[in-house]
Amino acid sequence: MxxxxxxxxxxxERLRSTLAAVGLALAGRAGARIARVFGLSVxxxxxxxxxxxxxxxEVPAPRIVGVDEYATRKGRHYGTVLVDVESRRPVDLLPDREASSLAAWLAKRPGVEVVCRDRAPFYAEGATAGAPQxxxxxxxxxxxxxxSEAAERCVADHRGCLRVLAPDPAQPAPEPEKFEDPSGSPWPRGHRFADRTRANHATVHELLTAGLSRRAIGRQLRMTSRTVKLFADAATSPNPITARPPSPRVVAGWILRRxxxxxxxxxLRLKAVLVHCPELDALTTHVRSFAQMLTERQGKRLPQWLDAVRRDDLPSLHTLAAGIERDRDAVMAGLTLPWNSGVVEGHVNRITMLKRQMFGRAGFALLRKRVLLAS
Known part of the structure; x- marks a missing residue:
């Protein structure tokens, strides 16, 4: 019938469709467990x-398609996911990330007008060959x-300019007001974990006074030899703390933030660095100019930005500018048109979740079925 x-x-058919829906949502093992809750042994x-x-x-041919890679085995094997950016639904999965596979898929769909992608060269080649229009x-x-990666490399190249933020060791900073502690512990009160630290310090010195070796104290208190040495030496020779300049990543973060x-x-610290380093001052100008161009979608300013970058002595930005020049049309479109690959990145995360949910049973055919039908 x-x-x-x-x-x-x-x-x-009703029970069959119910179990299939459970399988789409939870895969095999979890689906079988929830089916038993419903009174179904499967x-x-x-x-x-x-x-x-x-x-x-049956998925209609997309007009605007987003493409990105997903890992079936990270670092070794990758596939390709294609998403209809307008409907925000996946339309297909490819078993690899070769340019020829993408080109063949696009060639069968001449109605594709926009291809959103990252800057991977194989996707650029595949889109050019399969959908030249x-x-x-x-x-x-x-x-x-x-x-951001280029900016961090630039700051690392001029890390010597960051020393302006570290105090001069010839002029020691004024010591904070000290309070006498009857126990003689060098750690003050009122800090997080301070009481435990003070107790450990006192215990180590009591055991040293009793004649135990540092190795025996470490075994008894379950401390490393370095920790025991720190507590043992703290009462006799204070450890001077010298301020270090911030790392290149931290300074790059200051430059990249609004x-x-x-x-x-x-x-104020960033301003002090920029006053002493003209190269980082130029880097900050270029970064903020690019940020304005990106957020306000002013792609027409890209040629002027590239020319300005080339005039400054910033090798890492020159490398970035050369890569952008090779992909200039796509970059200008990305800085002008409202389309992006955000929805594709979301589906890549979802594919990772589905793959892990199946505990090694995520063959390509089954994974493709779940991705396309459970969305």
């Missing part, structure tokens, strides 16, 4: 077979990420 039973079927393999037997959905859009997040959101102390 069509719609009710099928030949040699052991379940009604194995995890049966749940997966029901999912595999479902027909593929489409506009390629470089994702803005990836552009900003590339700029000036109005930067705390006042960090704003």
């Amino acid at each position: 069509p719609g009710l039973t099928r030949r040699y079927g052991r379940r009604t 194995s995890r393999s049966t749940v997966l077979r029901l999912v595999e037997s479902l027909p593929n959905p 489409a506009v390629q859009v470089a994702d803005r997040w990836h552009l900003w990420h590339n700029l 000036p109005e959101t930067l705390p006042e102390i960090d704003h």
Whole structure:
């Protein structure tokens, strides 16, 4: 009886569709467990077979497609996910990330007008070969990420300029007011974990007075030799603390943040660095100019920005500018058009969750079925 039973079927169509829906949501093992809660005895393999037997959905040809890679085995094997950016639904999965596979997929869909992608060269080549009529859009997040990495390298190249933020050792900072402590411990009160530290310090010195060696104290108190040495030496020879300049990553973070959101102390420290380093001052100007161009979608300013970068002695930014020049049309489209690959990144995270949920049973055919039908 069509719609009710099928030949040699052991379940009604209604029960079959229910178990398949459970399998799409939870995969095999978890799906079998929840089915037992419903009073249905079914194995995890049966749940997966029901999912595999479902027909593929009919997805209309997308007009704006987003493409990105996903890992089936990170560092070794990758596939490609394609998403309809307008409907925000995945339309297909490819078993690899080769340019030829993407080109073949796009060639069968001549209605594609826009391809949103990251700056991977194989996707650029595949989109050019398979959809020459489409506009390629470089994702803005990836552009900003590339700029942040280049900015950190620039700051690392001028790390000597960061020493202006460290106090001169020839002029020691004024010592804070000290309070006498009857126990003689060098650690003050009122700090987090201070009481435990003071107790450990006192215990170590009591055991030293009793004649135990530092190694024996470490075994008894379950401390490393370095920790025991720190407590043992603290009462006789204070350890001087010298302030270090901030790391290049920290300073790059100051440069990359919006000036109005930067705390006042960090704003003053950044200003001191920029006064003593013209190269980092130029870097800050270029970063903020690019940020304005990105947030306000002023892609027409990109040629002027590239020319300004080349005029300054910033090798890391020169490398970034050369890469942008090779992908200039897609970058300008990314800085002008409203499309981006954000929805694709979300589906990549979802694919990772589905793959881990299946505990090694995520073969390509089954994974593709779950991605397309459970969205």
